[in-house]
Amino acid sequence: MKLYYTPAACSQAAHIIARELGIPLELVRVDLARHVLADGSDFHAINPKGYVPLLVLDDGTALTEGSVILQYLAGLHPGVVAPAPDDPARWKLLEVLAFISTEIHKGSSLLWNPAVTDPVVREILVRKLGANLALLEGQLADASFLVGDAFSVVDAYLFVLLNWMRIKQFDLSAWPRLVAYHARLSARPSIAAALQAEGLKK
Known part of the structure; x- marks a missing residue:
């Protein structure tokens, strides 16, 4: 999986949870001021919303919105950093x-x-x-x-x-x-x- 992030931005929450769960991520830094990646490519081409976090799954599925990404990562290890789906x-x-x-x-x-x-x-x-x-x-x-x-x-x-x-x-x-x-x-x-x-x- 790839996590598109900007240092200290809200993408950091997903980064923390991935480390808490031992989930390997490829970190891809985004310059939000210019909306470009380190190689100069346009971040909008990957995420039209233009902001982080963006999580790209191994099958190519792209997830945006921090709260959704946090729940997705938590769901990979139910009951560890979020209650399991059947827990009130x-x-x-x-x-x-x-x-x-x-x-x-x-x-x-x-x-x-x-x-x-x-x-x-x-x-x-x-x-x-x-x-x-x-x-x-x-x-x-x-x-x-x-x-x-x-x-x-x-x-x-x-x-x-x-x-x-x-x-x-x-x-x-x-x-x-x-x-x-x-x-x-x-x-x-x-x-x-x-x-x-x-x-x-x-």
């Missing part, structure tokens, strides 16, 4: 996955967009993101992970987004459990290996 806990995981994808990922992405300069709009975005982070903070009150008692796809996804916030110097001090959670996950071997492979950690 799967619905809670899908709920949290959807929340992270729509509310945290998309909500925070607007803050990093240099075109969003209106201070009123930015304040609304900050308040909304803060309220959503508070919900996740609450979920970690008596837990080490977001769903159940083990690392899952939602933890990999949220780690990447919290890392964005750290890189962008978004103040997370109001949510100390999330800060501690991010620090714990940073030490996880699969995460450390993915960061190193993407050139983000020595």
